[in-house]
Amino acid sequence: MCSDCFYSFVIELQEDMMVQEGDILLPEDRNAVKTIWSDATVHFTISKELAHRVSEIYAALKMIADATCIRFRKHTNELNYLKIRDGIGCASYVGCRGGVQSVFFGPKCSVGNLCHEIIHALGFHHEHTRTDRDQYITVNWQSIKPKSKRNFEVKHGDTLNLPYDLNSIMHYGQYFFSVDGSPTVLPKQSGVKMGQRTHLSQLDVQRLNKLYHCGKDLLYLITGFLLDTSS
Numbered sequence: 001m002c003s004d005c006f007y008s009f010v011i012e013l014q015e016d017m018m019v020q021e022g023d024i025l026l027p028e029d030r031n032a033v034k035t036i037w038s039d040a041t042v043h044f045t046i047s048k049e050l051a052h053r054v055s056e057i058y059a060a061l062k063m064i065a066d067a068t069c070i071r072f073r074k075h076t077n078e079l080n081y082l083k084i085r086d087g088i089g090c091a092s093y094v095g096c097r098g099g100v101q102s103v104f105f106g107p108k109c110s111v112g113n114l115c116h117e118i119i120h121a122l123g124f125h126h127e128h129t130r131t132d133r134d135q136y137i138t139v140n141w142q143s144i145k146p147k148s149k150r151n152f153e154v155k156h157g158d159t160l161n162l163p164y165d166l167n168s169i170m171h172y173g174q175y176f177f178s179v180d181g182s183p184t185v186l187p188k189q190s191g192v193k194m195g196q197r198t199h200l201s202q203l204d205v206q207r208l209n210k211l212y213h214c215g216k217d218l219l220y221l222i223t224g225f226l227l228d229t230s231s
């Protein structure tokens with residue numbers, strides 16, 4: 001059961017063929033939320049209209065399962081579970097909210113986008129809303145679409161004592177929500193690319209493993225690949 005009822009909903013909207021992210025509909029003030037899935041296990045269903053995309057969905061779940069102790073199982077009679085369904089964009093609640101919980105996997109969403117959504121559902125907000133972000137990025141408020149400014153507001157809370165991560169799959173790219181094509185977020189370190197949606201960064205792996213009390217993150221760091229220590 002989820003013990004904390006603060007949650008929020010994040011819509012990853014599509015505009016101009018680019019998937020954009022971050023419309024938070026409900027109040028939330030943490031970077032990682034406390035509403036995590038018990039036993040690091042997430043049960044899920046896939047709606048019928050996504051039958052032709054099952055392999056992509058499994059690929060997104062595998063990105064997380066391969067690197068962490070988090071497990072995804074088909075829903076049978078569990079109270080809390082994810083329903084992966086079609087929609088106009090990619091969207092997710094943040095954290096486990098209790099009961100059936102939708103994750104939207106729209107036609108333009110990639111495997112990486114879905115992985116990003118599922119990490120929201122696992123309890124994480126966007127990396128660029130961390131309390132220490134101003135040391136690493138500059139937010140150009142005048143370049144952000146007025147209605148989207150709240151997506152750039154800092155969220156106070158638990159960063160799990162892990163460093164800021166410009167390479168996170170949960171970080172915005174520099175043109176997200178731009179009102180005029182100029183950058184909305186710039187890294188203070190030159191030459192860094194942000195906003196990738198292709199893989200979990202090493203810190204993404206550590207972050208997930210820490211929140212879910214996994215034991216694999218150190219091995220991952222040392223060896224660069226994963227060993228299953230549970231068997």
Ligand SMILES: [Zn+2]
Pocket residue numbers: 010012021022116117120126
């Ligand atoms: Zn997002």
